[in-house]
Amino acid sequence: MNEQTMPNADSLADLCQEDRIMLLNYIDESFKKVQNINRHHTAYGLKARFNRLTGPNKKHHITSQCFMEAMIESGYRAVLVPNCKEPNWYFNVGKVRFTD
Secondary structure (H helix, E strand, O other): OOHHHOOEEOOHHHOOHHHHHHHHHHHHHHOOEEEEEEEEEEHHHHHHHHHHHHOHHHOOEEOHHHHHHHHHHOOOOEEEOOOOOOOOEEEEEOOOOOOO
16 A cells, blocks of 8 residues: 555544554653644644654544644543635644654
């Protein structure tokens, strides 16, 4: 299966237990909860790094919906980004700076 035909993980429930734990650990290790919603980073951008790090060998690609559900399960708040063609969310995450 190549990257173009990988099925989407549209919901957290679409992930097997191992991948679900991997995503929740990624969130726990990568982000910090803050009081206010951060409107500089969206689910689309934040989940892109997870997809890149796990790579096509995982046989799935998580969507913004799946990532939002994982963030909620991890204790974050989500606010819908207005006027988006596809649903996207902001979260109460601190500054995000990736070096990879």
